[in-house]
Amino acid sequence: MTFVHSCSSVCLLIFSVLFIIIAIRTWTFSVRVDKVRECRSVDSDFIQATDEVIERFQKALKFQTVSVEPHVYNTSELHQLKEFIKSAFPTIHGSPLVTFEEVANYSLLYTVQGSDGTLAPYFLAAHLDVVPVSPELWDAPPFGAEIRDGFIYARGTIDFKQGVMGILEALEYLLSRGIKPRRSFYIGFGHDEEVNNQVKVGTTEKGQVIIELKVKGEPGHSSMPKKESAISILAKAVVKFLSRKPSTNAITRTVTSVTLIQGGVKVNIIPPEATAYVNHRIHPSQSVQEIIDYDRQIINDERVQIRASYSMEPHPLSPYGDEDFGYQTIKNSIRQVWKEAVVAPGVMIGNTDSRHYIRFTTNIYRFSPTFMFPDDVKRFHGNNERMSVKNYEQVVNFYYHVMMNADQEKLPPFHQHSSEL
Numbered sequence: 001m002t003f004v005h006s007c008s009s010v011c012l013l014i015f016s017v018l019f020i021i022i023a024i025r026t027w028t029f030s031v032r033v034d035k036v037r038e039c040r041s042v043d044s045d046f047i048q049a050t051d052e053v054i055e056r057f058q059k060a061l062k063f064q065t066v067s068v069e070p071h072v073y074n075t076s077e078l079h080q081l082k083e084f085i086k087s088a089f090p091t092i093h094g095s096p097l098v099t100f101e102e103v104a105n106y107s108l109l110y111t112v113q114g115s116d117g118t119l120a121p122y123f124l125a126a127h128l129d130v131v132p133v134s135p136e137l138w139d140a141p142p143f144g145a146e147i148r149d150g151f152i153y154a155r156g157t158i159d160f161k162q163g164v165m166g167i168l169e170a171l172e173y174l175l176s177r178g179i180k181p182r183r184s185f186y187i188g189f190g191h192d193e194e195v196n197n198q199v200k201v202g203t204t205e206k207g208q209v210i211i212e213l214k215v216k217g218e219p220g221h222s223s224m225p226k227k228e229s230a231i232s233i234l235a236k237a238v239v240k241f242l243s244r245k246p247s248t249n250a251i252t253r254t255v256t257s258v259t260l261i262q263g264g265v266k267v268n269i270i271p272p273e274a275t276a277y278v279n280h281r282i283h284p285s286q287s288v289q290e291i292i293d294y295d296r297q298i299i300n301d302e303r304v305q306i307r308a309s310y311s312m313e314p315h316p317l318s319p320y321g322d323e324d325f326g327y328q329t330i331k332n333s334i335r336q337v338w339k340e341a342v343v344a345p346g347v348m349i350g351n352t353d354s355r356h357y358i359r360f361t362t363n364i365y366r367f368s369p370t371f372m373f374p375d376d377v378k379r380f381h382g383n384n385e386r387m388s389v390k391n392y393e394q395v396v397n398f399y400y401h402v403m404m405n406a407d408q409e410k411l412p413p414f415h416q417h418s419s420e421l
């Protein structure tokens with residue numbers, strides 16, 4: 001109330017305009033709204049989160065499949081998780097429709113053979129590894145998978161063992177009901193997702209460039225300093241970076257951070273050179289080269305050598321139109337499980353394994369069926385990662401609906417009435 005009273009008419013006007021812009025943007029993002037049958041717990045094919053389903057999830061969470069850096073992952077735990085998966089889902093692993101392969105020892109690939117070879121197959125992806133933990137900062141053991149107040153606490157509950165186990169539960173259920181898919185599909189679980197990266201439904205992903213700034217100066221003793229040393233020149237360059245006024249909206253959406261500075265060798269020696277690394281997460285509207293050029297222009301100092309030490313262009317935009325089967329299938333599956341959800345395309349801000357697949361298709365959708373309370377965002381890669389039992393049940397049913405909806409030959413007929421626009 002106080003808010004409304006203190007808000008002038010100008011302020012109200014701004015809000016109205018903003019509201020209209022958001023409404024138009026939402027409307028034009030995806031006009032298509034199919035009638036979907038809501039997923040209800042009384043449905044004959046609703047997958048209940050029974051004690052067995054929850055226990056399987058808890059067991060998977062207890063394997064400490066921690067990835068530390070490239071090629072440093074816990075192979076014995078990955079091996080045990082794989083053996084557990086094979087024993088926990090006997091229908092999948094015994095089905096004549098399913099081919100199971102181990103890739104690079106620890107990644108798992110399933111091929112589910114559909115009956116209609118004319119339908120293009122699809123691929124569901126998740127990963128088996130998790131990021132390291134600081135157990136002393138957790139309220140519950142990070143690999144204990146204890147349930148407290150309806151939440152399962154463990155590393156991997158939201159990144160991304162819920163996906164692994166949710167997909168497997170859905171497939172086990174589908175096959176045990178005797179359903180024979182028409183459309184073939186693949187399921188891939190990587191074991192090194194967390195470390196092969198340097199560090200909404202996402203229809204694209206930010207790129208990344210790590211820029212090395214190097215200054216070669218003159219070495220000397222600190223008792224006889226020259227006016228400028230390698231470190232001071234570098235420091236000036238880094239400060240120009242960080243204090244710049246974003247000149248365009250697009251730049252502000254590319255995120256920059258200085259991640260490493262090195263130079264000194266001894267407290268009383270002026271070092272011959274100094275280096276800094278700057279990490280940019282690149283918005284899809286920009287390219288790696290544009291970022292490098294922009295940095296060069298901002299620093300504007302020839303003594304600072306600028307080069308990209310690692311780079312990856314932002315991913316191409318995946319289609320999200322009214323007739324795009326993949327996007328609409330995911331959207332309809334979301335709306336079946338989360339009736340109130342408004343589904344819109346977005347940019348994935350982190351990087352995922354999907355970069356391996358951009359060679360094969362432009363229809364890549366990054367979506368995690370995870371309900372996050374505002375407080376939960378910091379638990380992602382943080383402490384006290386958790387998922388509610390209810391959310392896990394939704395995860396399983398979401399993947400089941402994806403498999404059932406994707407098995408349709410095409411989207412349901414949809415007629416857009418232009419007069420309604």
Ligand SMILES: *[C@@H]1O[C@H](CO)[C@@H](O)[C@H](O)[C@H]1NC(C)=O
Pocket residue numbers: 064073074075076077
């Ligand atoms: C793998 O995890 C187990 C269980 O925590 C631990 O005992 C073992 O030392 C780990 N191995 C490596 C290579 O980190």
Ligand SMILES: *[C@@H]1O[C@H](CO)[C@@H](O)[C@H](O)[C@H]1NC(C)=O
Pocket residue numbers: 104105
């Ligand atoms: C797979 O395991 C074998 C035996 O431990 C090892 O020699 C090989 O390097 C591993 N391959 C990969 C890709 O990790």
